[in-house]
Amino acid sequence: MTETAATRPDLPATWEPGEYESDLYQQWVDAGYFTADAASDKPAFSIVIPPPNVNGSLHMGHAFEHVLMDALSRRRRMQGYEVLWLPGMDHAAIAMQAMVEKQLVADGSSRHDLGRDKFIERVWQAKEEIGGTIGEQMRRLGDSVDWSRERFTMDEGLSRAVQTVFKKMYDDGLIYRAERLVNWSPTLRTAISDIEVKYQEVDGELVSFRYGSLDDAQPHIVVATTRLETMLGDTAIAVHPDDERYRDLVGTSLEHPFLDRRIPVIADDYVDPEFGSGAVKITPAHDPNDFAMGQRHDLPMPTIMDATGTIADTGTQFDGLDRFEARKAVREALAEQGRIVKEVRPYRHSVGHSERTGEPIEPRLSLQWWVKVDTLAKAAGDAVRNGDTVVHPKSLEPRWFGWVDDMHDWCISRQLWWGHRIPIWYGPDGEEICVGPDEQAPEGYVQDTDVLDTWFSSGLWPFSTMGWPDDTADLRKFYPTSVLVTGYDILFFWVARMMMFGTYVADTFGDRDTPVPFRDLFLHGLVRDERGQKMSKSKGNGIDPLDWVQNYGADALRFTLARGARPGADLSVGESNAQDSRNFATKLFNATKFALMNGARVDELPSPSELTDADRWILGRLEEVRAEADSGLESYEFGKACEALYHFAWDEFCDWYLEIAKVQIASGAADSTAIVLGVVLDKLLRLLHPVIPFVTETLWRSVTGGESVTIAQWPTPDAEPVDAAAAGRITDMQRLVTEIRRFRSDQGLKPGQRVSARIVGLDAAGLAEQAAVIDALAKLNQPDEAFTATATVEVALSSGVTEVQIDTSGKVDVAAERKRLEKDLAAARKEQAGCEGKLGNEQFLSKAPDAVVDKIRTRLAVAIADVERIERLLDGLPVA
Structure with missing residues (x-):
């Protein structure tokens, strides 16, 4: 295409990203470039955004995967695909409820004062007040999402999908209610998921105390614990079956110090006879390992704490005490009885804490709703084994199979008010029915008070956002999605859930080939600080991506993250990386400005015979880099693609060809050089656009006069050979x-x-x-x-x-030149001596392959020639 200078917008004097990025983004949105057309006959490409929590803001990890998703989407759009990048947010049940409850406490109230309906209204109000924060941040990053399709996990359509799946699974016998051990938050008064439990080392006390007689000659056993209050729920003492010390006690029972019952002594292979006394107390209702042992031995499982972590219903003097108060009181009472053995010693150990409240979680036996996962998990595993979904990088497949092949039933109920309420209703005589989205419960029935785990609704995200369970145009066009981009750290918690649900509802899509929710699964690593440390608030080393956007521009943030992206690998970033990326954008801007000042334009290239060697070289290198970048982006090797484009743009185009172009223009080859400059910039800017969209949009318009690089054609292989x-x-x-x-x-x-x-x-x-x-x-x-x-x-x-x-x-400076040559001569002589030494070693010659020996002989010849050459140069230097 030929463009006149009059049709091309002028470039500003300097590139100040903050002055242009917002306007450019709005122009793209207003033009409808990001709005997908389900009726299009173009091939489909679709991505759903991992929905961030509605009450949060985008951190560097979010920015990382957003940049990668945007790069994929923009490239496919330029390649002629009908692209849907679907945005949305998660209702974040625990986080939102905790936030609003904290506000109520500050106002001197509580959710119980408001009541359930009023409280939920208050949460919706908070959602409306803060829900636009993330959307604005996404705009500043340049996310090319289809805002017309933005979804929320609590909106009407997604709620209908949740009810539909729940009922289908309930009717299929995959959802059941049972008492099991869960992670319990006494502050939130709910079960929480494993991902919401963070383990940290804490200083505690290991207390050894004595069951049975205080007389050493009489039956007794010493056990140790860091959670002394749980002994109120002990229902057994376990020893190893082969431990001779306790063989006579197995099958007997010992009196509990505070309860009117005796504690049986049982034998179980789980017990390590070499650890401590070789005996352990068993509290099935408050410890995961003890729970498993309690099931094996059919032990009673009394719960000794209420929902707030207060000792309750034990019939002891400890009832009404907080669990930590009870820990101290039980120790003092045992000491009074003479049951504390030796001194209480400090003990540092790992304890799970609630991510939301910071409190130690309490393993607690609780009546909850569960998903039976065995068949679902097998289907999720088979989807990868069969190649329906391809994991990138393949090296993370074992981690995937490690999760899905050893998955335990999933606790899906939460004792909250904000969230998808479990669609189970109870009749006046104990009847239990599951109510679907288009059904009504009989009069007099009462709905279960629990809500569903947030991961339940987010697990439906790939298809619920497109209108399922209805047969919609979006589902027919864009499902299954093309790729899921997410961190390897939530492989189990979110990705596995989506795969289980996607394969489970596959038969509802008719005869279409939709066995999985996404064809490719690209797992990226964590963003770490420049020292390789994980970013966290507690360490104070977190980086707000919007600070970098403010200081260096969105392109600088994006290029920094994409350049460091390698499948499955973590990346470390710091301020210097953002500065380097900003400098790259500036370099590109200045190079384009120089080219335009020298008449650069996009036109048909002259025949190769009319071009200089430098012209043909830069065009050939551009083609090689195009292929390298194309291959990298196709295989999710963002870092490789960016490195190739960076070094071509900076090292070859800017540092060499532009300097050569000045000479060619001065020597009368201005016209052909201007065309080569324009053609190279046109293609280079298109190749860079998916990663740095703002500066490339500005420059490409000025170079080509085109409407927008966003909808320009992605560069294809050049017909002219290199x-x-x-x-x-x-x-x-x-x-x-x-x-x-x-x-x-x-x-x-x-x-x-x-x-x-x-x-x-x-x-x-x-x-x-x-x-x-x-x-x-x-x-x-x-x-x-x-x-x-x-x-x-x-x-x-x-x-x-x-x-x-x-x-x-x-x-x-003759002295400096002599010094340089003498340094080179020393290096050449060292190389010569090394090669001569190897070639004079008969043992080496007898064992080394011929190719290796020949290579050393060649190196020796080069070294000898270098020595002679440098000696000659030294001899030719004037005498100082």
Whole structure:
């Protein structure tokens, strides 16, 4: 396409991203570039956003995966796909309820004062007040999401999907109610999921106390615990079956110090006879391992705490005490009885804490709703084994199978008010029915008070957001989704749930091939600080991505994250990375501005014969980099793609071709050079656009006069083959210029200081066409009749050694040059000696492969030649 300068917008004087990014983003949205058309005949590409919590804000981990999802979406859009990137947020049941309850407490109230309906109204109000924060942050990042399809896990459509799945699973016998051990939060008064439990080392006390007689000659057993209050719920003492110390006690019972019951002594292989006394107390209702043992031995499982963590219903003096108060009181009471053995000793151990409240969680036996996962988990595993979903990187497949092949039944109920209420209703005579979305419970029935775990509704996200259970145009066009981009750290908690639900409801999609919710699963790592430490509030090393957007621009943030992205690997970032990326955007801007000032335009390229070696070289390199970047983005190797584009743009286009272009323009090749500049920039900016959309949009419009790079065609393979011969000559020219520059630097010559020089062998090297370029880049003057060389630089090129004779009289520091050459001579002699030593070693020669020996002989020949050359150069230096 040919564009006149009049149709192309002018570039600003400098690139200040904060002045342009918001307007550019709004232009894209207003133009409808991100709005997907389900009726389109284009091939579909779809991504659903991992929904962030509605009460939160985007942290660096969010920004990381948003950049990757956006890069994929923008590239596919340019490739001609109908792209749907669907945004939305999670209702974050525990987080939102905790936030609003905290507000109520500050106002001197509580949710119980309001009542359930009023409290839920209050949460909806809070959602409306803060729900726009994340959306604004996504806009500032440049997310090309379809805002017309934004969803929320508590909106009407998704609620209908939740009820539909629950009823289907209930009717299929996959959902049941049972008493099991759960993670309990006494502050929130609810069960919480494993992902909401964070383990940390704490200082505690290991207390050893005595069951049975205080007389050593009579039956007794010593046990130890860090949670002394749980002994009020002990229902057994366990020892190893082969432990001779306790063989006579197995099958007997010992009196409980505070309860009117005796505690049986049982034998179980779980017990380690080498640890402590070799005996352990068993509290089935308050410890996961004890619960399993209680099931094996059919032990009673009394719960000794209420929902607030207060000791209750034990019939002891400890009832009414908080669990930590009870811990101290029980110890004192045992001490009074003489049952504390030895001294209480400090003990540092790992304790689970609630992520939301910071309190130690309490393992607690509780009546909850559960999902039977065995068949669901098998289907999720088989989906990857069969190749229906492909995990990237493949190295994380074992982690996937480790989760789904050993999954335990899932507790889906939460004792909260905010969330999807469990659609189970109870009749006046104990009847239990599950009510679907289009059904009504009989009169007089009462609904279960619990709500569903947030992961239940978010597990339906890929298809519930597109209108399931209805047969919608979006589902027909965009489901299953093309790829899920998420962190490996929530592989089990979210990804496994989606895969289980997706495979479970696959038969509801008719005869379409939709066995999985996503075709590809791309797992990225964690974003860490520049020291490799995990970012956290407690460490104070977190980075707000919006701070970087403010200080360096969205493109700088995006390029930093994408450049460091490698499948499954963590990346470390710091301020210097953002500065480097900002400098890259500035470099690109300045290069484009220079090109436009010199007439750069997009037009049909002249025939190869009309182009210079440098033209053909840069076009060939562009094609090679296009293929490399294309391959990287296709295989989720974002880092490789960005590295290739960065080094081409900075090292080859800006540092070499632009300098060559100045010479070509001055020598009369302005028209063809302008076209090459325009063509290269057009394609380079399109290749960079998915990662750095703002600066590339501004530059591409100015270069091409086109509407928007957002909807420009993605670069395709060039029909013109890469000119390897031209590339080889330019490589030789670069090597020659680099060596001359190195010599100049060693001599302390100023960068702009010109010296006279004669290059011997330029024609033989095929570089005659580059003579003017070499002179310009190396700051050389053609010699006059009185020219006398004072120094010689020999450069090994592909065609042989080329000699550069330079007159540095009055300009060269002879002592510095002698020092440089002596350093090179020492290195060459060391290489020579090393090679001679190996070739003189008969043992080495008898064992080394012929290819290795030949390589060393070649190295020796090169070293000998270098020694002779450098000695000759030293001899030619003037006497100081």
